[in-house]
Amino acid sequence: MNKKEFETFREMLLEKRQSVLENIQQIEKNTLKKSPREASGDLSGYTYHMADMATDNYDTELSLNLASSEQRVLHEIDEALKRIEEGTYGDCLDCGKKISQQRLKAVPYTTYCITCQEKQEKKEKEKM
Ligand SMILES: [Zn+2]
Numbered sequence: 580m581n582k583k584e585f586e587t588f589r590e591m592l593l594e595k596r597q598s599v600l601e602n603i604q605q606i607e608k609n610t611l612k613k614s615p616r617e618a619s620g621d622l623s624g625y626t627y628h629m630a631d632m633a634t635d636n637y638d639t640e641l642s643l644n645l646a647s648s649e650q651r652v653l654h655e656i657d658e659a660l661k662r663i664e665e666g667t668y669g670d671c672l673d674c675g676k677k678i679s680q681q682r683l684k685a686v687p688y689t690t691y692c693i694t695c696q697e698k699q700e701k702k703e704k705e706k707m
Pocket residue numbers: 671672673674675676691692693694695696
């Protein structure tokens with residue numbers, strides 16, 4: 580990969596990084612906004628309140644899962660940016676072969692070539 584191509588991917592990664600950061604902030608804002616629901620002092624509809632709380636917990640959990648998967652992407656983007664600095668960007672972490680540019684354009688922070696990715700996914704499935 581030449582310097583110009585590295586630069587193109589760096590820009591893509593930085594752009595993606597920005598949008599992931601915004602997503603995380605958005606999720607955090609939504610989660611925080613929902614939480615302080617207590618202290619309404621409404622004891623009349625106890626069962627209703629319980630059900631309501633359960634939904635809230637579910638939503639919070641869902642948001643947190645979403646936030647943590649975004650955090651993971653953020654981490655992967657940072658790692659990819661580091662590899663651009665080191666000049667190893669685009670090499671598969673497993674077999675060391677070049678990852679196709681087509682694949683990098685689709686997922687610029689990917690660390691495996693398509694073959695190794697499939698191998699990993701298969702391994703994951705076998706574990707389950
Ligand atoms: Zn590979």
